[in-house]
Amino acid sequence: MVSLTTLMTGLTERALRASVATLMLSLIHAGGLHAQGDELDATIRSEYPRILTSWAVGDDEGAIESLAALETGLVRPKKVDRDIEAMWRSKLAVIRDTISRGGTEVLVPIMLLHHDASRYYASRGAVRLARHSGMMSAELAEYYAESSATPGSGRLAADLLASLAGHLQQGLVVRQSAKLYYRALRIDGANLAAHMGLASMFERRGELAPALEHYEKAARLAPGRPEPLLRHAMVAARLDDIGIAMEDLDRVLTMEAPDWMRRVALQEKAKCSSGEAAAEVARAALEEYPDSSRQAIQRAYLLERQRRPGEALAVLNGIAESAEQESERYFYTRWPDTALEESRARLRRDAREHSEVLETAVAAALAVGAVEAKGG
Amino acid sequence: MRKLALAGLALAASAAFGEDAIWFLAPDAGGAVFGPIRISAHVESESTVLAVEFFVDGLGIGVVTAPPWAIVSDVGYGNREHTLRVVARLEGGKRIEASRVTGIFSVDDSLEIELRQLYVNVTAEGERVRDLERDDFRILDGGVRQAIVTFEKENVPMTAALLVDCSASMEGAPLDAALSGVRRFLDQMSELDEAKLILFSDRILGSTPFTRDRAVLEAALSSVEVTGGTAINDYLFAALKMLDGRQGRRVVVLFTDGADVHSLLDMDDVAWKAQRSQAVMYWIYLRHSGESGPPAFNSAWRGFEENQEESRLLRRAVNESGGHIAELDDSDELEGAFAEIIEELRNQYVLGYYPSGSRRDGSWREVDVRVRRAGARVRTRQGYIDD
Numbered sequence: 001m002v003s004l005t006t007l008m009t010g011l012t013e014r015a016l017r018a019s020v021a022t023l024m025l026s027l028i029h030a031g032g033l034h035a036q037g038d039e040l041d042a043t044i045r046s047e048y049p050r051i052l053t054s055w056a057v058g059d060d061e062g063a064i065e066s067l068a069a070l071e072t073g074l075v076r077p078k079k080v081d082r083d084i085e086a087m088w089r090s091k092l093a094v095i096r097d098t099i100s101r102g103g104t105e106v107l108v109p110i111m112l113l114h115h116d117a118s119r120y121y122a123s124r125g126a127v128r129l130a131r132h133s134g135m136m137s138a139e140l141a142e143y144y145a146e147s148s149a150t151p152g153s154g155r156l157a158a159d160l161l162a163s164l165a166g167h168l169q170q171g172l173v174v175r176q177s178a179k180l181y182y183r184a185l186r187i188d189g190a191n192l193a194a195h196m197g198l199a200s201m202f203e204r205r206g207e208l209a210p211a212l213e214h215y216e217k218a219a220r221l222a223p224g225r226p227e228p229l230l231r232h233a234m235v236a237a238r239l240d241d242i243g244i245a246m247e248d249l250d251r252v253l254t255m256e257a258p259d260w261m262r263r264v265a266l267q268e269k270a271k272c273s274s275g276e277a278a279a280e281v282a283r284a285a286l287e288e289y290p291d292s293s294r295q296a297i298q299r300a301y302l303l304e305r306q307r308r309p310g311e312a313l314a315v316l317n318g319i320a321e322s323a324e325q326e327s328e329r330y331f332y333t334r335w336p337d338t339a340l341e342e343s344r345a346r347l348r349r350d351a352r353e354h355s356e357v358l359e360t361a362v363a364a365a366l367a368v369g370a371v372e373a374k375g376g
Numbered sequence: 377m378r379k380l381a382l383a384g385l386a387l388a389a390s391a392a393f394g395e396d397a398i399w400f401l402a403p404d405a406g407g408a409v410f411g412p413i414r415i416s417a418h419v420e421s422e423s424t425v426l427a428v429e430f431f432v433d434g435l436g437i438g439v440v441t442a443p444p445w446a447i448v449s450d451v452g453y454g455n456r457e458h459t460l461r462v463v464a465r466l467e468g469g470k471r472i473e474a475s476r477v478t479g480i481f482s483v484d485d486s487l488e489i490e491l492r493q494l495y496v497n498v499t500a501e502g503e504r505v506r507d508l509e510r511d512d513f514r515i516l517d518g519g520v521r522q523a524i525v526t527f528e529k530e531n532v533p534m535t536a537a538l539l540v541d542c543s544a545s546m547e548g549a550p551l552d553a554a555l556s557g558v559r560r561f562l563d564q565m566s567e568l569d570e571a572k573l574i575l576f577s578d579r580i581l582g583s584t585p586f587t588r589d590r591a592v593l594e595a596a597l598s599s600v601e602v603t604g605g606t607a608i609n610d611y612l613f614a615a616l617k618m619l620d621g622r623q624g625r626r627v628v629v630l631f632t633d634g635a636d637v638h639s640l641l642d643m644d645d646v647a648w649k650a651q652r653s654q655a656v657m658y659w660i661y662l663r664h665s666g667e668s669g670p671p672a673f674n675s676a677w678r679g680f681e682e683n684q685e686e687s688r689l690l691r692r693a694v695n696e697s698g699g700h701i702a703e704l705d706d707s708d709e710l711e712g713a714f715a716e717i718i719e720e721l722r723n724q725y726v727l728g729y730y731p732s733g734s735r736r737d738g739s740w741r742e743v744d745v746r747v748r749r750a751g752a753r754v755r756t757r758q759g760y761i762d763d
Contacts, residue, residue, distance in 0.1 A: 200676070203676060204674055204675065204676050205674050206674045206679030206680055234676075234677075238679075267640050271640070293579065293580045293610075293614070294579070294607075294610060294640055297610045297611075297613060297614050297640065297641065298640055298641070300613075300614070300617055301613060301617075301641060301645060301649075304617065304649065305648075309620060312617060313617060313618070313620060313621045316614055316617055316618050317618070317621070319580070319583075319614070320580075321580075321582070321583045321584060321585070321596075322582075323579075323580065323581045323582050324579040324580050324581070326579070327577075327578035327579040327604055327605075327607070327638060329578060329607065329638040329639075329640065329677075330578040330579075330604055330605055330638055332676060332677075333605065333637065333638065333675065333676040333677070
């Protein structure tokens with residue numbers, strides 16, 4: 001199995017810069033790149049600005065459905081790659097004209113549009129278009145980070161890349177997801193969602209050293225949060241660094257944390273302890289969560305190991321027969337998404353703040369006839 | 377013994393003179409009894425016998441209204457005396473009764489040594505061998521031949537914990553087939569058998585107490601909804617431990633369509649318990665399509681090799697317990713797999729012995745059972761931890 005670390009070593013600065021440079025070149029010369037007289041190009045140049053306007057005025061659903069209808073209609077089944085490339089160029093030409101009227105800030109809502117379109121396509125099984133939209137969104141974000149002089153542009157671009165990565169991670173598209181997380185960190189090394197996403201990916205693949213490193217960075221970036229610490233503790237324990245794990249777990253248990261995190265922390269603390277100390281943690285945990293079958297099982301197991309079989313049996317006989325609503329350990333195995341959700345919220349807020357700029361720029365471009373089927 | 381024989385003769389003589397009388401046919405007076413035993417009596421009377429009531433240690437255990445005047449009861453595995461009483465109700469309102477006190481089993485070692493039970497399957501040329509008697513068996517524990525103190529066969533009562541994986545991957549046909557299998561298992565249990573259902577995923581989705589009441593078990597089966605991942609180890613440990621508190625033959629039937637992902641306990645922890653338990657474990661494993669070896673995956677809790685080791689340890693624990701693993705590729709085979717297990721359980725020999733030479737030092741004691749029958753194959757617990 002090729003490790004993610006090895007894979008990522010291949011994803012060099014050079015490759016990333018080449019990707020951004022290509023896009024920049026396309027944006028500068030987009031008009032000259034598309035095939036003249038191409039019907040596809042004409043359609044894009046006529047429809048795409050309307051979609052951007054619709055997106056800018058807040059008709060999110062309508063804009064995405066229109067974009068999907070447009071693109072799906074333009075892509076011929078046997079010429080998917082060619083048509084997607086042509087669409088890309090034509091859309092870039094429109095974006096170039098829009099930038100020329102409104103500046104690079106118009107990219108903020110545009111990249112979110114393609115981010116969301118990617119999700120829309122993915123949920124309908126349109127894999128190629130999902131990938132196209134995702135890549136376009138990612139490259140616009142990187143271009144924006146390179147070109148914008150606005151403070152926070154790097155953070156915003158990294159948020160978008162991390163969000164795209166998070167969606168791919170949910171779909172278990174591991175390598176692409178990891179690449180996007182790294183691209184996010186290249187722009188903003190303090191992106192919490194990217195560190196958490198990468199760490200959990202490494203953790204699940206059993207690559208514990210890089211997992212520990214990214215959780216450690218995440219914990220430093222968000223010192224008041226229990227999740228990075230809890231996960232750091234779990235990985236440290238798997239690496240037999242029990243001292244570190246116990247230190248982390250103790251800190252988690254002093255923090256305000258959701259029930260599932262607290263329950264996992266208590267379970268793992270008992271596992272990292274021995275003898276009477278372990279039994280005491282398990283006893284207190286069961287007292288705190290008397291309806292949890294798992295706390296009861298851990299308590300019973302430890303009593304059994306202490307040769308107290310009668311007490312162990314009594315604990316298990318106390319387990320309720322009704323269905324339990326949730327499993328804390330199931331929660332732990334989900335990809336961590338708190339930081340991602342925060343990134344996405346920031347993205348939407350930023351996109352909303354820039355929507356007027358986009359609306360004005362598209363209108364200006366249309367008014368002067370800059371966005372026409374054969375313009376440029 | 378002579379005195380007892382004379383007592384029986386005296387009763388028979390009373391009956392011969394037209395007096396109503398009742399006396400025990402089994403078990404022997406003064407003999408040690410363990411686990412499920414058959415209690416039978418003979419009634420001599422010119423009146424019609426309406427019913428015979430049976431009592432063990434003062435508790436009524438059943439009423440029989442037609443001959444043979446016999447009942448099976450589980451007296452547990454404590455090495456102690458039991459007082460048995462039978463009361464016959466005769467037409468006209470007359471009641472006659474008899475009592476018998478059983479003995480205790482004497483061994484050279486301390487009496488605190490637990491009676492060990494072995495559930496033994498014997499086959500020859502693919503067929504079950506059902507006609508063996510106590511003397512046909514030889515038990516070697518740690519290489520030392522043991523005295524067989526209890527011997528039962530055919531329909532020996534049992535207590536079963538049925539663990540049914542109801543994780544999300546079981547949705548649809550697999551769950552329906554698994555529940556049909558469980559129902560078939562329950563249908564074929566005998567009157568004295570009892571079962572506990574644990575319907576689990578990464579948590580308990582439903583369970584019952586140990587019960588003989590089919591309605592209670594059916595209610596749990598009919599209300600389950602699949603959801604979540606799989607936590608085999610935690611609930612397997614719980615089942616093994618809860619069986620410690622039950623009398624009689626103890627059985628775990630685990631059904632799952634996947635490997636453990638979410639457990640807090642490692643399989644090593646469960647194996648620790650299994651090697652100290654007397655329960656036999658069966659594992660029905662519904663493989664995913666295209667799966668040939670043990671499930672191989674990484675998870676948030678364990679790495680690839682650790683997960684493979686978990687699976688290997690579960691297999692070993694099942695085999696050591698004397699049970700077996702049914703690996704299926706199609707949910708259509710599930711009902712048959714459950715039926716095969718109950719069929720096997722109904723035809724087991726149950727041998728009990730007090731291990732001589734027990735040192736309680738935490739060592740592994742290998743158990744070997746041999747039978748006096750050419751070509752016979754024996755499957756039973758392979759050993760246990762002596763502590």
